[in-house]
Amino acid sequence: MHDPNLNVANVLTELLGIVNMVRENKGQLLLGELTPEMKLREDLGFDSMDLAELTVRIDERFKVDVFEAGLVDSVDEVLNRIGGGKASKNN
Amino acid sequence: MTRHILITGVSRGLGLALAQKLLDAGDTVSGLSRHLSADYETLQKKHGKRARFKAFDLKQASHIKSEVFDDFLPFDLPLHGFVNNAAVAYDDLVTNLDLDRFRAMNEVNVLAPITLTQHAIRHMLFNRVAGSIVHISSVCAHTGYKGLAMYAATKGALEAFSKNTAREWGERGIRSNCVVAGFMETDMSASLSDEQGKRIHSRTALKKATEIESVAAAVVYFLKDGSSSITGQNLFVDSGTI
Numbered sequence: 001m002h003d004p005n006l007n008v009a010n011v012l013t014e015l016l017g018i019v020n021m022v023r024e025n026k027g028q029l030l031l032g033e034l035t036p037e038m039k040l041r042e043d044l045g046f047d048s049m050d051l052a053e054l055t056v057r058i059d060e061r062f063k064v065d066v067f068e069a070g071l072v073d074s075v076d077e078v079l080n081r082i083g084g085g086k087a088s089k090n091n
Numbered sequence: 092m093t094r095h096i097l098i099t100g101v102s103r104g105l106g107l108a109l110a111q112k113l114l115d116a117g118d119t120v121s122g123l124s125r126h127l128s129a130d131y132e133t134l135q136k137k138h139g140k141r142a143r144f145k146a147f148d149l150k151q152a153s154h155i156k157s158e159v160f161d162d163f164l165p166f167d168l169p170l171h172g173f174v175n176n177a178a179v180a181y182d183d184l185v186t187n188l189d190l191d192r193f194r195a196m197n198e199v200n201v202l203a204p205i206t207l208t209q210h211a212i213r214h215m216l217f218n219r220v221a222g223s224i225v226h227i228s229s230v231c232a233h234t235g236y237k238g239l240a241m242y243a244a245t246k247g248a249l250e251a252f253s254k255n256t257a258r259e260w261g262e263r264g265i266r267s268n269c270v271v272a273g274f275m276e277t278d279m280s281a282s283l284s285d286e287q288g289k290r291i292h293s294r295t296a297l298k299k300a301t302e303i304e305s306v307a308a309a310v311v312y313f314l315k316d317g318s319s320s321i322t323g324q325n326l327f328v329d330s331g332t333i
Contacts, residue, residue, distance in 0.1 A: 049260075049263065052213075053217075056214075056217045060217055
């Protein structure tokens with residue numbers, strides 16, 4: 001991540017907030033922590049519609065469409081897409 | 092409650108009439124057209140900031156995200172509806188098909204509306220808006236007219252897209268419907284001869300052209316909460332084509 005403000009810990013904190021927004025809307029319990037190895041479907045309980053909402057919220061915040069280059073499965077892959085995305089390239 | 096509605100083809104004809112209706116009702120309109128028309132400018136003078144406008148050519152479907160959404164429709168301006176009104180008509184016999192012209196028509200009539208829908212739904216998801224999408228289709232997708240097979244194919248594609256969008260996004264409260272318009276007296280049908288016009292009108296129960304106001308009123312109905320249980324439907328506003 002080239003943007004000095006976009007270190008992994010900061011992005012994970014922001015992602016946790018986004019993930020919890022989606023979970024809250026579905027009436028699911030809020031997560032206290034997000035770790036890179038977590039799977040979006042199995043561990044976060046997201047279906048395809050939730051992943052669409054997640055994509056929009058990440059796009060709004062980081063200017064990266066995480067699913068544009070194919071499916072992502074884990075938090076780690078989301079981090080990679082954000083890190084290699086347009087926002088950090090432009091910085 | 093006032094709403095914010097995105098309308099394509101807002102400079103004249105049905106798009107203009109619809110913008111006027113919504114603006115008069117207190118809604119905010121974000122209008123797209125290739126050029127700002129004097130008529131839409133008049134609406135801007137009357138309604139000020141609620142009559143938004145962006146010059147955009149739907150032939151540039153790949154620029155929709157950056158130019159229409161990122162620049163003109165930021166996420167902090169919630170979107171309650173999208174009316175896919177703009178279209179171009181290329182008419183000829185099937186045997187005379189010009190592939191380049193057909194491709195260009197598909198870009199404006201199918202690819203751009205589908206891409207606009209993609210981003211309109213994303214916008215609605217972000218703001219958790221149970222929005223309404225309305226596509227303007229044409230009766231020629233249901234009743235054959237000589238010379239309109241290619242144009243009708245683009246409208247048939249939209250109707251299928253609308254029904255599937257309704258199914259896909261209904262669980263988030265997002266609705267999608269089509270208003271299937273008959274032949275209106277707009278610039279789009281201006282190329283029809285009087286004879287063709289008479290033949291078309293003679294096939295309707297009311298024996299006359301479809302009124303723009305009637306089509307616009309049907310679109311407004313789909314945009315409002317009064318139609319909140321209606322999705323995936325086609326409403327024919329066509330003088331009763333039989």
